[in-house]
Amino acid sequence: MTANRVGGEVGREAPTPSQAIALSRYAEALDLSHAADIARTRALADLGHAALHNARRDGARGLASDMELRSVAAEAAGMARLTDRRLQGEIDHAMTVIDDYPTVFDAWVQRRIERGHVDLVVRVGAGVPAAVRDSFAEAAIGVCERDVPSRVRGALETLAARLHTQTFTERHKTAVAERCVRVFHGTDGMSNLVASLPTVIAAGMLDRLTQMGQSVKDARVAGTGGAGAGGADAAGRGAGADAGESSAADAAEAGEPADTRTMDQLRADILGDLVLGGAPVVDPTYGTDRAGGLGAIRARVQVAVAAETLMGKDENPAEAVGAGLVDADTVQRLARQVSEWDRLFIDPVIRTPVEIDTYRPTASMKKLLMVRDQHCRFPGCRRAAIRCEIDHTIDYALGGHTHIFNLAHLCQRHHSMKQFTKWEVRQIGGGVLEWTSPLGRTYREDVPMPAVCFTIDTASPPRDAGSGGPPTDEPPPF
Known part of the structure; x- marks a missing residue:
């Protein structure tokens, strides 16, 4: 003014x-x-x-x-x-x-x-x-x-x-006593991993990652046997160098180009390497002839991916169910590590249901339900199906059949709520669930929109891929 x-x-x-x-x-x-x-x-x-x-x-x-x-x-x-x-x-x-x-x-x-x-x-x-x-x-x-x-x-x-x-x-x-680790899924295929730790441990981890990052950066300066490699060696010893830092120095001697990653990127990459490739120091079998029992544990991720993407014919993202989208390169790398692919057969027109007389569904039925539901089937819940329980919509004890259209994934929260409260649910065909609240309101839970769509290539029918991983020139046998 x-x-x-x-x-x-x-x-x-x-x-x-x-x-x-x-x-x-x-x-x-x-x-x-x-x-x-x-x-x-x-x-x-x-x-x-x-x-x-x-x-x-x-x-x-x-x-x-x-x-x-x-x-x-x-x-x-x-x-x-x-x-x-x-x-x-x-x-x-x-x-x-x-x-x-x-x-x-x-x-x-x-x-x-x-x-x-x-x-x-x-x-x-x-x-x-x-x-x-x-x-x-x-x-x-x-x-x-x-x-x-x-x-x-x-x-x-x-x-x-x-x-x-x-x-x-x-x-x-x-x-x-309440320390924990949580993940918060974001956009563009990224997530935030958050750890609640004692302050001294958290500060020490950040400092350690910074020292290791600087050692990697120094070790990969272009040239062989120069100050870059020597500096990295000294920095590595000062920071308590380990096998990872030694391999970085070897890379420098091989004449690899300078590492252009920022310190934030280096810290993130090193943290991923240590967590996914290391073993806990309390593992009693560590250091023998393998990584150890605890170190051999591998993470599970439920991914829905199109065959075209696995073949490298497109770069469409896959879906990590319950989390977010995953880029095509990552999915292809994961697929190359799979030792066996299972086929799922279902009528593409009438979706013929599968039924057994026992209480527990067969492995094939579980796989089919996993693909169909993707997540908990209570309205609004997106807990991934691999973290849910398979529920009989009509209780088995009350005469409900172990039938594809009488089964659905529910997380523990909504499974127990269905059992102990007056919420009611029924399947109205095609895997669609209709929930009725204690006050009489109804909520329709449709079958989740499929993340991928499989089509038949009539021009070049797929060959038998055997029992190993998917070949590089044709879709994997689902």
Whole structure:
């Protein structure tokens, strides 16, 4: 804005009428959003309270109470077009806010603080003992009133640590017991691998990866026997060089070009090499005549890929079921490591069902169901089929047949919910499932859209490939 001298004083231009109207509308929108957030939180908490009340009324405890929460979350998720896991998390959060932090909720209602403040107080307060929770909440409100949510986290964490009844050392021992590794799938065939570790271990791992990365980078400087190779040797010894670093020095002597990877890329590549190619130091069989029992463990990934892609005729991505897309080069490298391919035969027109008299489906039926379902068949759930259980839609004990169209993959969460709550499911043909909620709403779960489509090449019929891996000039025998 420009300054104008009015009556001997410097003033600022007043907002134009259109700006004033827009600001007024924005203020109204903020009021509506605030009221909606408050109403949604109360409604979600009421859902959770009603579910727990029904469980207590029926004399249920423990697992049955959780089943009631799962059931009502699934019902609400259908209304909101969200996943039931997310809805149950929101219900738990709403009950925590209203039941455990009533003063914080009241401050939110009065608009002394914002929703971001409330979420942050609940998150930081999760580690605060119940005995000092009220004191923490009162002090936290004062902290939140002074600044925006993104700037008060540190102050809230300091407050929580000061009020905690245990020492930091005691709390650290508890936290170490909860160390874990998780993967979060992203886009463009990439994922984030996140490890929750003691800080000293995490910092040491990063430092170690950095030293190893620098050794690899130094070792692969172009030329033989020069300063690059010698520098790498010295750096490797200083960092505790291992076989991987020695092989890098050998590469330098062979005259390979300089390594152009960034340090971030090097750290990521080395971490993958160590995890996939190494063995745990606690493996009692490591160092004998093989990598050891634990070191021989290999990861499993369920991939749906077209034969054309495996043959190298196109570069279409494959699908890692339950995760995301995988590039063609990676899939082709994985395929070359497969020692045997199994064929799946099914009528391409009527999809003739397979049935047996025993409780457990045959291996062929399991493979067919894996291809058909791809993931858990509860509406909205995308847990990969390899992480699910095969469920009889009509219970086997109640006369249900072990038949392709009476079987479907369900994750443990939704399998147990089907068994212990009033959710009902039936198959209406073609592998399509129809779910009915306790309140009578119906949800149709169609057969997943196939990630690949197989066609017959009449011009060059496939030859018998034998029992080994797929030949390079024809599709693998599925």
